[in-house]
Amino acid sequence: MPPVFAHGALRLYLLSLLESGPKHGYELIKALSERFGGTYSPSAGTIYPRLGKLEEEGLVATESEGRRTNYRITPAGLVELNRRRDELAGVENDISDSVRRLADNLREDIRANMRGLRADLAATAEAARSSARSAGFPDRGPRRTPESERTLKEAEMQLQAFRDGIRVELRVQASTSPISQVTLETIRAVLDQARISIRNSLKADRN
Template identity: 40%
Template sequence: MTAVFSHGRLRLYLLKLLDDGPKHGYELIRLLEERFLGLYAPSAGTIYPRLQRLEADGLVTHTAAGGRKVYGITEAGRAELRQRAGELTALEADIAASVEDLSALAGEIRNEVRGSVRDLKRELREAARQTRRTRWAPPGFGPTPAPSPGPSPTPPTGASPAPGPTTAPGSTPLDEFDQRLAAFAVEVGALVRARRPSDSQLRTAVRLLDGALDGLRRLLR
């Protein structure tokens, strides 16, 4: 859970949301996710126990509708909101600051991923070009047939040996792609460890990586 909701502040914010009108648990989760621009969403295991505690304390009540519990605030709940109005104002300010920080981090991670995806696209295009050259080459430029068994010719005196391959023997475009992919994983891991992100920030990073994967799927259709 994001740090702005420590020390019982989520309980206060749930009362604030219910003061706007009755809501079921997943509606509260959606409203919180929207408030954080999709960068944070509490789980059902976070919301429902707090609603049950609020109900036990007499601050909310529920009715059954369509197989769901719809929660509404009580007069005691409204009284607590009035008593803690200053805390609620401070909480709203902290939420706004947290959203700004999360957005900045998401932008940095998005830029890192976007740059790595561009590198991967270049590698894939180069691999495709190499594959096409391997499948067909103009006469005189294709692979040289293997010589028939016999004595090796002796190069002329003073002749320089033919240059060898510039890549490791047996290396393929797929090998190069695997190496770049491994380097990308190391770079992303180092970035995350250096920043020490919160759980919600890590979930955002996972969404960004999923987006990069979707981009590769579209590229390779």
């Protein structure tokens, strides 16, 4: 996978995050994770060396607050940031592209996992059926047969895949613009209707 940030871009973006006020390392990591919609979260080993380099160059300064170390942008850092505003806009565009790319990769991982789980379930169900036939188990009516167990697992996987897919979509959207109240109400209404429809179908299965 290509790097998330081009050479020097993360250091510039850290300066932009500090423009709004001092922050400690965890806050910067959290801010970056939120900007990427949860699809990427830099490690402490990625952030702190770059902050240390910025401090060496006089672009940020540190302040102690209890056991925490806060980082703030210096006047020289502001000059550097203002000088590279156009470059920062390019970094923002690159981040948006990275979010989409990472989200696509995550969706493909989900689909691949679903395919693997289906194959495993099919193999397990077939093995259970073969074992039951070999043991000569009689048909005792409505019980959890291998087939019904496979159907249950398939339904659970479908629900999990739906949740994971929508979660990715929401995080990608939130990384570029807020989720509107209309969207939230739509989610509630659609899920309520889905719940009713599924319950009605389950009720029909029992009859």
